[in-house]
Amino acid sequence: MNGPEITFEVAPELRLFVTHGRRQGRTKVITDGSSTLGHLVESLGVPLTEAGHLLVDGLAVPASHVPGAGEHVEVCAVRRPQRVPGAPLRFLLDVHLGTLARRLRLLGVDAAYESEDIGDPALAALSARQKRVLLSRDRGLLRRREIWAGAYVYSDQPDEQLRDTLGRFAPALAPWTRCTACNGALAEADKESVSGRLEQGTQAGYDVFAQCADCGRVYWRGAHHARLEAIVAEALREFGGGGGRAPAT
The missing domain is CATH 3.10.20.30 (Beta-grasp domain)
Known part of the structure; x- marks a missing residue:
C-alpha cells in the first residue's frame, strides 16, 4: 500500500x-x-x-x-455485557466446542452445536438463517461476512470458556430445563412412561425423571449429578439466573 x-x-x-x-x-x-x-x-x-x-x-x-x-x-x-439486537439470544457453536455447548444447555441456554465439521460456509449460513451468535476459536470463520453475529472463545479450557461466554453475553439461566444432548426442552416424566428406556438398576433406584420433548432422552439424578450440580451452582453464584430443577444424569 x-x-x-x-x-x-x-x-x-x-x-x-x-x-x-x-x-x-x-x-x-x-x-x-x-x-x-x-x-x-x-x-x-x-x-x-x-x-x-x-x-x-x-x-x-x-x-x-x-x-x-x-x-x-x-x-x-467489546463492552460487557454485550447486547445482540434484533433476535432472541441464541448460540451456535462449532465442532470444537462440544463441552461448552453441553454446559450452556445444562444452564438452560439455547446452544445449537454441530458435532461434525460441516465447513465454515455452512456454519456461517446457519448462523445467519437462525440468527444465532456463532462461538468459535477460528478467527477465519469469525471474519465471514454472512454470519449473524459472532464471538471469539478466548480459552481452550471449558471452565473458562463458560465463564467468558456468560460474562460477555449475560444470557438468562434456567438450569435443568434443556437437553444436553440435542438442545431440546425437558419436561417432567412419570416413571411408567419412561420405564422402557431404563436399565433395571435405574428403575429400582430412582423415581424422579425428566424427558426431552425432541429426542426422547431420559434424565435422572445419577452418578454424575453432583459434578453437574457444582457447575450449575457456580454459574448461578457468579452470574445469577433462575429456572426449574429437572434431574440430570
Whole structure:
C-alpha cells in the first residue's frame, strides 16, 4: 500500500490477535487510501466481532469509515455485557466446542452445536438463517461476512470458556430445563412412561425423571449429578439466573 499514513492503538485485551511487532502502543500503518477501517482492523488480525467502538481522533466512527492521512485510530474491546439486537439470544457453536455447548444447555441456554465439521460456509449460513451468535476459536470463520453475529472463545479450557461466554453475553439461566444432548426442552416424566428406556438398576433406584420433548432422552439424578450440580451452582453464584430443577444424569 502506498497511501495515507495513520496510527492504530489496539485495546490491551485485543493485542493477542495482532502480529507480534505491532502489539505495543501506537502502530503506524500506511493505507491504500480506499480501504475501510473495518478492513484495516482485520488486516491487523483483529476480528471485527471482538472490536467495540472504533474511535478516530477520539470520535466514534463506523467500520465503513475510510481513514485519512494523520488520523489516529483506537480499537476498543467489546463492552460487557454485550447486547445482540434484533433476535432472541441464541448460540451456535462449532465442532470444537462440544463441552461448552453441553454446559450452556445444562444452564438452560439455547446452544445449537454441530458435532461434525460441516465447513465454515455452512456454519456461517446457519448462523445467519437462525440468527444465532456463532462461538468459535477460528478467527477465519469469525471474519465471514454472512454470519449473524459472532464471538471469539478466548480459552481452550471449558471452565473458562463458560465463564467468558456468560460474562460477555449475560444470557438468562434456567438450569435443568434443556437437553444436553440435542438442545431440546425437558419436561417432567412419570416413571411408567419412561420405564422402557431404563436399565433395571435405574428403575429400582430412582423415581424422579425428566424427558426431552425432541429426542426422547431420559434424565435422572445419577452418578454424575453432583459434578453437574457444582457447575450449575457456580454459574448461578457468579452470574445469577433462575429456572426449574429437572434431574440430570
